[in-house]
Amino acid sequence: MPEIGERFTEIRESLPDDVQLVAATKSRSVDEIKEIIEAGAKYIGENYTHPEATEKFEKLGELRKEVHWELIGHLQKNDINKALPIFDRIQTVESVSKAKHIDKRVEKAGKSIVPVLIEVNSGREENKYGIEPTESALEETIRGVGQLEHLRLQGLMTLGPYRGDPEDARPYFRVTRELFEAGKAYVEEDDGMEVLSMGMSNSYRVAVEEGANMVRVGTGIFGPR
């Protein structure tokens, strides 16, 4: 079995330069995270703010500054205060109401701006978070987030239904890409719609074909959870 760092490098090198690789590190140890940082990882994605991400953030010490911290799991309202000092971007904003709750707490956390992505429930799944995959839902959310002083919208994120065959994910990635393009009409800043985060270990190649410029890979780097 190749080492974690080698697998990270292999995947990194297989991706076009303009596609960012987020290492999905839920359930991985601090030592495993150190290995990928040493291999050159720039982005790590955690799912659970507390206690998992808070403990890892603490334990990594100075090394934590080598990477961008991405929140890729659902953010509970009562974890917002803990999440804000850790995460450089929140990829899972699923409503204007959640965005407002975050916005209210940014200054107290010692920050002035928090970059965010809107999560799209591209498969309209009941057990997943995210806005409905329609242009009207997207427009409403973009306009709502746009009014908040401390959030900076940067793009969209989706999970999509998980099935064995990555081809089955393609239509959901495509729908999200179409919304991403449509959303450009509603953002005020030039950089308001430039990150499209989609695709996991089994599906990131398909996601890149469909326009993802950020993929989130866990098992492909670290092995089975």
Ligand SMILES: *Cc1c(COP(=O)(O)O)cnc(C)c1O
């Ligand atoms: C776990 C996770 C991933 C990575 O999944 P793998 O199948 O391990 O690559 C990507 N995105 C999110 C939101 C996740 O929770």
